[in-house]
Amino acid sequence: MFALDPMLEGDVLWTPLIIVVLKVLVVFVVGLVATMLMVWFERKVIAGMQNRIGPNKAGPFGLLQTLADGIKLFFKEDLLPRRSDRFVFALAPFLAFVPAFLSFAIIPLGGDFRDGNDGLVTWFGVETRVQLADPHVGVLFALAISSIAVYGIMLAGWSSGSKYPLLGSVRASAQMVSYEAALGLSLASVLLVAGTLSTSGIVSAQATLTDWHLVSTGIVPFVIFLIAATAELNRPPFDLVEAEQELVGGFNTEYSSIRFALFYLAEFMNTVSMSALIVTLFFGGPQPISFNGVTLDIPFVPNGLEGTIWLLLKVLVFLYVYVWFRATLPRLRYDQLMDLGWKVLIPGSLGWFLLLAAQRLARDLGWNIFVATAGSVVVLGVCYALMLAAFATSNKTRESQGVQF
Amino acid sequence: MQLIVFVLASLMMILGAVGVVTRKNPVHAALSLVLTLFGVAVHFVSLEAYFLAAVQIIVYAGAIVVLFLFVIMLLGVDKAEDISTEPLVTQRWLAGVAGLGLLGLLVVAVARGADVLTTRSEGLATEAENASGDANIQQLARSVFGDYVVAFELTSVLLVVAVVGTVMLARKRTAGEA
Numbered sequence: 001m002f003a004l005d006p007m008l009e010g011d012v013l014w015t016p017l018i019i020v021v022l023k024v025l026v027v028f029v030v031g032l033v034a035t036m037l038m039v040w041f042e043r044k045v046i047a048g049m050q051n052r053i054g055p056n057k058a059g060p061f062g063l064l065q066t067l068a069d070g071i072k073l074f075f076k077e078d079l080l081p082r083r084s085d086r087f088v089f090a091l092a093p094f095l096a097f098v099p100a101f102l103s104f105a106i107i108p109l110g111g112d113f114r115d116g117n118d119g120l121v122t123w124f125g126v127e128t129r130v131q132l133a134d135p136h137v138g139v140l141f142a143l144a145i146s147s148i149a150v151y152g153i154m155l156a157g158w159s160s161g162s163k164y165p166l167l168g169s170v171r172a173s174a175q176m177v178s179y180e181a182a183l184g185l186s187l188a189s190v191l192l193v194a195g196t197l198s199t200s201g202i203v204s205a206q207a208t209l210t211d212w213h214l215v216s217t218g219i220v221p222f223v224i225f226l227i228a229a230t231a232e233l234n235r236p237p238f239d240l241v242e243a244e245q246e247l248v249g250g251f252n253t254e255y256s257s258i259r260f261a262l263f264y265l266a267e268f269m270n271t272v273s274m275s276a277l278i279v280t281l282f283f284g285g286p287q288p289i290s291f292n293g294v295t296l297d298i299p300f301v302p303n304g305l306e307g308t309i310w311l312l313l314k315v316l317v318f319l320y321v322y323v324w325f326r327a328t329l330p331r332l333r334y335d336q337l338m339d340l341g342w343k344v345l346i347p348g349s350l351g352w353f354l355l356l357a358a359q360r361l362a363r364d365l366g367w368n369i370f371v372a373t374a375g376s377v378v379v380l381g382v383c384y385a386l387m388l389a390a391f392a393t394s395n396k397t398r399e400s401q402g403v404q405f
Numbered sequence: 406m407q408l409i410v411f412v413l414a415s416l417m418m419i420l421g422a423v424g425v426v427t428r429k430n431p432v433h434a435a436l437s438l439v440l441t442l443f444g445v446a447v448h449f450v451s452l453e454a455y456f457l458a459a460v461q462i463i464v465y466a467g468a469i470v471v472l473f474l475f476v477i478m479l480l481g482v483d484k485a486e487d488i489s490t491e492p493l494v495t496q497r498w499l500a501g502v503a504g505l506g507l508l509g510l511l512v513v514a515v516a517r518g519a520d521v522l523t524t525r526s527e528g529l530a531t532e533a534e535n536a537s538g539d540a541n542i543q544q545l546a547r548s549v550f551g552d553y554v555v556a557f558e559l560t561s562v563l564l565v566v567a568v569v570g571t572v573m574l575a576r577k578r579t580a581g582e583a
Contacts, residue, residue, distance in 0.1 A: 143463050177472065
């Protein structure tokens with residue numbers, strides 16, 4: 001009733017139940033360990049980029065630095081500001097933490113998708129998928145979770161009863177609602193090409209390199225998704241929520257101890273699961289790299305396990321990209337952020353989606369695909385010109401009226 | 406199983422709804438509203454309307470209430486309201502009468518329509534199609550973009566008109582303009 005997983009159909013039996021419990025445990029632990037390593041990875045890589053050494057004391061290569069930090073945070077004093085809203089202040093870290101883990105649940109973490117296999121594996125005589133849940137709404141679940149994630153940040157800032165966190169949370173709500181539209185619209189292009197919402201279905205549809213949605217949707221939706229996802233994660237260059245130079249510490253200024261640790265954890269967990277989502281949507285998830293009938297196969301490893309290795313490698317690339325962004329790009333100004341979101345990304349993703357839809361329609365109805373594409377491009381060009389004219393007019397009016405508040 | 410889910414989700418909704426009315430702090434009231442919306446989403450899932458559940462969360466909980474909170478925070482009206490003086494003297498009585506009337510209407514409607522689902526209609530024939538996970542979306546798309554496409558387009562025009570109207574109303578008139 002709740003999932004497409006063949007294991008969960010029929011009566012409740014002991015083996016499937018144990019497998020589900022095991023999956024939950026594994027996903028949770030993998031999430032925590034991935035977060036821990038991600039914090040270390042980010043500090044180490046960014047240190048390398050800035051010609052520093054980075055953490056190197058705790059454990060080999062400083063690997064246990066995060067663990068040490070976590071233990072330290074556990075034992076610090078838990079402060080409750082006097083002007084805070086107690087209940088909401090205590091609730092907010094969990095509202096940030098829980099969605100971060102939930103979105104990891106729908107990522108296919110492995111399984112054999114090659115040669116038309118649908119990624120099912122057999123564990124203890126039960127057919128199942130290597131992912132915690134494959135809900136009917138698939139990636140919409142990820143969208144829903146990322147839209148819920150804003151509550152943690154927003155309420156944390158508001159309930160602190162202090163002005164800098166409040167400014168941070170007002171920024172957070174506006175930013176995340178704005179970029180969610182671009183995120184959803186670029187996702188729509190992928191769904192149009194894949195023809196299904198389920199994450200495992202989306203992975204199955206990307207068997208060869210040319211089927212990867214990066215290629216088959218054109219590169220534009222991927223670029224827009226990557227930018228919007230970065231903004232959704234509040235990572236640099238979109239980290240206006242916690243702009244240290246302007247807002248002291250941002251939304252989490254008043255937080256200390258374990259509550260602060262939860263925000264920190266949620267942020268890095270979100271980065272990991274968003275990278276995994278990007279890989280699932282655009283880079284074939286656990287699919288191996290395969291082009292023109294030649295598949296890059298890792299020898300001596302069963303295909304089911306190989307998927308996990310491929311996923312890991314691809315996710316690592318994106319984690320590196322996020323760290324790279326942070327080390328390279330300066331933070332946007334608030335008006336630039338809003339301009340980019342509303343005037344570039346949303347019209348861009350919408351236009352591209354319409355173009356893909358027109359091509360799809362042309363193919364289904366047997367029209368000449370080049371004529372259809374050219375026609376759509378002309379129409380979109382006219383729309384773009386109209387939009388530019390509207391921007392120019394509004395700018396002119398604003399300048400002639402001077403600054404108004 | 407179905408009954409347990411129903412009771413829990415309904416409890417969520419009722420608690421949330423009571424919270425919206427009784428909490429004095431607007432932010433708390435908005436959070437109670439989120440609880441209610443989640444309860445509705447749970448009901449949708451248990452009725453196998455997965456797409457509606459997802460959209461319920463994305464649009465209502467994820468966007469609309471966030472905008473409410475944004476406005477509340479931006480305007481700084483997040484203090485508990487003083488409601489000891491009433492702007493309209495008889496409004497509590499009138500609200501009571503209207504509430505009772507609505508309750509009566511609902512009770513009559515439910516009592517008279519009790520057999521709608523069982524005898525008068527067969528419901529949607531979804532069983533066969535639900536084998537694939539995307540049946541929900543296909544059916545919705547067929548009604549929204551097929552059977553009711555005109556109404557759908559007109560609604561979007563209406564929304565645009567509403568937005569333009571709001572912007573016109575909210576815009577400050579400067580000297581020299583009509």
